[in-house]
Amino acid sequence: MGEGGGDALRIGTAEREDAMRVLGEHFGAGRLQIDEYEQRVDAVTTAVTRGDLRALFADLPAPYPPFMAPPMWAAPPPPPMPPPAYGAVPMYPPPYAPPPVVYSPKSKLAAGLLQILVPLGAGRFYTGHYGIAVAQLLTCGGFGIWCLIDGIILLVGRDQTDAEGRLLSD
Structure with a gap:
């Protein structure tokens, strides 16, 4: 017999725990008196x-322990796919090639050192980022802290660019 098998199959701890849990649900719903529940x-x-x-469970309505549920029948497999039509060749787009990397003639080291040593936006003037440079000049570089942090980022940062979007050379 299958998983839903006959009544002669031996049970284990899992089936006993499931049966006790379901009896507790019936007791909680008021279908069993306490002495009958204990029995x-x-x-x-x-x-x-x-x-x-x-x-x-013969005189009780659902729910029942899982082993008493009727067996679930599997859905039939989907019909097989028709064979491919020969003769047509699929067209695939060419593989993606990233654009070539263009480096700036300006140095990342020079920009970072200028930013740290001359804390008035000198490194940002050097890279062509005039908006940031003027803001740092007007705020005295955020009292030097903004320029110091910006200089460290220029030195350590990975993809630092000039105003034209080219990577600063190492």
Whole structure:
């Protein structure tokens, strides 16, 4: 017999725990009195086969322990795909090639050192970022802190660019 098998199949701890849980649900719903609930739980602990447990649920509506549920039938497999039509060749786009990397003639080291040593936006004037440079000049470089942090970022940062979007050379 299958998983839903006969009443002569022996049960294990999992089936007993499921049966006790479901009996607790029936007790909570008011279908069982406390003494009858205790008797059925005692019977669950001594049950040996599925038939022993099935008798405890004969006069109760759903829910039932999972082993008492009817077997689930599998859906039929989908029909096979038709064979491909020969003769047509699929067209694929050419592989993506990233654009070539263009480096700036300006140095990342020079920009970072200028930014740190002359804390008035000198490094940003050097790279052509005039908006940031003027803001740093007007705020005295954020009292030097903004220029110091910006200089460290210029030195350590990976993809630092000039005003035209070219990578600063190392």
